[in-house]
Amino acid sequence: MNYPNGIKKKETFHNISYKNRGMDLESDLNITNQYYRSIDKAHIYKKPTPIKIVKVDYESRHLATIKEAYFQEPSTTDYNGIYKGQYIDFEAKETKSTTSFSLNNIHKHQIRHLKNIVNHGGISFLIVRFVRLDETYLLKAQDLLLFLEKYDRKSIPLSYFQKKGYIIKNKINPRIDYLELIDQIYGGTI
Numbered sequence: 001m002n003y004p005n006g007i008k009k010k011e012t013f014h015n016i017s018y019k020n021r022g023m024d025l026e027s028d029l030n031i032t033n034q035y036y037r038s039i040d041k042a043h044i045y046k047k048p049t050p051i052k053i054v055k056v057d058y059e060s061r062h063l064a065t066i067k068e069a070y071f072q073e074p075s076t077t078d079y080n081g082i083y084k085g086q087y088i089d090f091e092a093k094e095t096k097s098t099t100s101f102s103l104n105n106i107h108k109h110q111i112r113h114l115k116n117i118v119n120h121g122g123i124s125f126l127i128v129r130f131v132r133l134d135e136t137y138l139l140k141a142q143d144l145l146l147f148l149e150k151y152d153r154k155s156i157p158l159s160y161f162q163k164k165g166y167i168i169k170n171k172i173n174p175r176i177d178y179l180e181l182i183d184q185i186y187g188g189t190i
Contacts, residue, residue, distance in 0.1 A: 024094065024129075024131075025092050025093075025094045025127070025129045025136070025176075026046070026078070026092060028175040028176050029046075029078075029079065029092055029127070029175075029176055030046055031174070031175055032174040032175050032176045032177070032178070033045065033046070033079070033081075035173055035174040035175075036174065036179065041083075041179065042081060042082065042083035042084075042088070042179060043081045043082050043083075044079055044080065044081030044082070044083065044088060045079065045080065045081055046078060046079055047076070047077070047078060047079065047080055053068075055068035076089075076109070076110060076113040077089050077090060077091040077110055077113055077114065078090065078091050078092045079091075079092065083123075083179060083182065086122065086123050086186075087117070087121075087122035087123065088122065088123045088124075088182070089113070089114070089117045089122055089123070089124050090114075090124060090125045090126060090127060091106060091110055091114065091126050091127070092126075092127045092128075092129075093105050093106065093126065093127070093128050093129070094128070094129045094131050095128065095129070095130055095131065096131050096132055097130070097132075097155075097158075098130065098132050098133055098158070099157065099158055100155035100156060100157045100158060101128050101130075101155055101156045101158075101161070102154065102155045103148075103153070103154055103155055103156065104154070106126070111144070111145070111148065114126070114141040114144065114145070115141065115145055117141065118141050118142060118145070123182060123186065124140075124141035125138050125139060125140050125141055125144075126138070126139045126141065126144055127139075127168070127176070127178060128161065128165075130158065130161075133158075134170075135167060136167070136168040136170070136176060137161040137162075137165035137166065137167055137168065138165060138166045138168055138178055138181050138185075139156075139161060139164060139165040139166075140164075140185065143164040143165070144156075146164075147160060147164075166181045166184070166185065168181060
């Protein structure tokens with residue numbers, strides 16, 4: 001491409017990186033939760049992954065750099081907090097598949113955690129975005145557990161989300177209004 005003054009623009013091609021897959025959904029949820037907090041509707045936060053720092057390089061007090069660390073324990077789910085006096089805990093995932101959600105994307109300890117939240121009276125669910133379809137679903141943990149109990153499959157078909165799940169409509173503010181669905185699902189119980 002030629003620009004004025006004889007400057008030539010070199011075209012560059014970038015390699016596709018998959019290291020931050022799921023960050024769009026996560027970003028939308030973080031903005032949504034920030035909005036909920038700003039209007040004092042709910043207080044829900046992204047949980048940090050617990051790490052153990054082993055080695056730190058101290059160039060100066062203000063320029064400390066972590067050189068070595070490891071995961072202390074497996075993290076549970078992505079988000080937790082409180083809404084109308086009820087504990088909420090959920091996992092958020094994205095898939096590029098147009099037909100199913102692979103169960104390899106959710107770990108056994110996360111499923112156990114979701115089940116424990118349900119058993120103790122909390123609200124627990126999975127939010128899955130089908131990226132290529134531009135559809136985001138909320139699936140109650142009870143329905144996830146029912147599927148795992150009933151079927152011996154490696155993925156949950158989209159049709160199960162369409163039948164048992166709840167589609168979350170895209171909005172401007174909040175971006176992913178999952179609490180609107182929580183109110184519909186649980187009605188007067190919260």
